[in-house]
Amino acid sequence: YAPKPMKAKMKLVKDILSRPAVVGTIKMSITEASRILIENNINHLPIVDEKEMLSGIITSWDIAKAMAQDIGSISEIMTKSVLCATPDETIDMAARKMSRNNISGLPIVDSNNMVVGVVSAEDISKLIGRTGLNKI
Amino acid sequence: YAPKPMKAKMKLVKDILSRPAVVGTIKMSITEASRILIENNINHLPIVDEKEMLSGIITSWDIAKAMAQDIGSISEIMTKSVLCATPDETIDMAARKMSRNNISGLPIVDSNNMVVGVVSAEDISKLIGRTGLNKI
Ligand SMILES: C[S@@+](CC[C@H](N)C(=O)[O-])C[C@H]1O[C@@H](n2cnc3c(N)ncnc32)[C@H](O)[C@@H]1O
Numbered sequence: 001y002a003p004k005p006m007k008a009k010m011k012l013v014k015d016i017l018s019r020p021a022v023v024g025t026i027k028m029s030i031t032e033a034s035r036i037l038i039e040n041n042i043n044h045l046p047i048v049d050e051k052e053m054l055s056g057i058i059t060s061w062d063i064a065k066a067m068a069q070d071i072g073s074i075s076e077i078m079t080k081s082v083l084c085a086t087p088d089e090t091i092d093m094a095a096r097k098m099s100r101n102n103i104s105g106l107p108i109v110d111s112n113n114m115v116v117g118v119v120s121a122e123d124i125s126k127l128i129g130r131t132g133l134n135k136i
Numbered sequence: 137y138a139p140k141p142m143k144a145k146m147k148l149v150k151d152i153l154s155r156p157a158v159v160g161t162i163k164m165s166i167t168e169a170s171r172i173l174i175e176n177n178i179n180h181l182p183i184v185d186e187k188e189m190l191s192g193i194i195t196s197w198d199i200a201k202a203m204a205q206d207i208g209s210i211s212e213i214m215t216k217s218v219l220c221a222t223p224d225e226t227i228d229m230a231a232r233k234m235s236r237n238n239i240s241g242l243p244i245v246d247s248n249n250m251v252v253g254v255v256s257a258e259d260i261s262k263l264i265g266r267t268g269l270n271k272i
Contacts, residue, residue, distance in 0.1 A: 031204060037204070038197075038200060041238070060199065061179055066203075092265075095264040095268075099261065099262040104257075104258050122240045128228065129228075129236065132228040133231075133263075
């Protein structure tokens with residue numbers, strides 16, 4: 001009876017990272033941000049400033065909020081204190097961050113705070129979908 | 137060295153089902169549907185007909201689509217052929233359905249095709265967040 005190799009438990013964020021990062025800017029309209037979400041078939045849009053540094057995040061849920069509350073600008077709906085992860089974090093750690101903070105995605109930033117991708121709850125669920133619980 | 141109990145692998149949809157089911161109707165406006173998503177902090181809204189039978193699904197991604205393409209009614213943006221799961225399906229199976237079809241949630245229906253809840257990729261990711269990969 002061979003124990004599972006340790007490696008299995010250590011699956012990292014970079015193993016499931018979707019690249020290249022699709023990002024938006026704070027100057028976009030909500031309609032433009034919506035278009036980017038739809039064209040790329042995604043739910044999370046990290047928002048960067050002129051220096052490509054992360055300054056917020058917009059999700060399709062925020063777009064629904066704008067619709068529900070008749071809000072007109074990205075800066076009003078974007079979440080400004082963004083929880084992130086790094087490519088070398090474990091997937092367990094990323095999943096824990098999302099679950100504890102009740103969020104559905106994390107921008108992945110490198111050591112210069114540049115956005116290199118996003119990992120979403122959907123990506124993590126896909127892992128389970130591909131391999132099954134307990135078999136990863 | 138004790139093998140994991142079989143039970144672990146057999147975790148079922150009903151174990152993580154969020155109840156009661158929040159549903160919308162085809163007569164709602166997109167703004168009303170958005171409000172329900174926001175008030176309940178959810179991303180998926182099964183749409184039912186007068187007999188409470190499932191007839192479509194709206195997600196916050198569809199709301200973003202309505203915004204991007206200036207579409208005005210629920211019936212135009214809802215997805216009509218809805219993939220579902222049952223309470224007694226395994227979570228693995230539900231995750232596989234989502235992953236294969238690139239969707240992030242499944243209405244859970246009983247044997248009468250009544251919606252009893254939703255299971256989302258976020259719910260599955262939360263399982264991982266609580267217990268870690270390989271430890272469920
Ligand atoms: C194809 S996904 C793309 C974005 C992302 N993968 C997600 O699921 O949010 C978005 C579409 O999937 C549809 N959808 C979501 N759950 C569904 C389900 N259980 N059955 C059929 N369509 C569904 C939504 O109505 C929406 O139009």
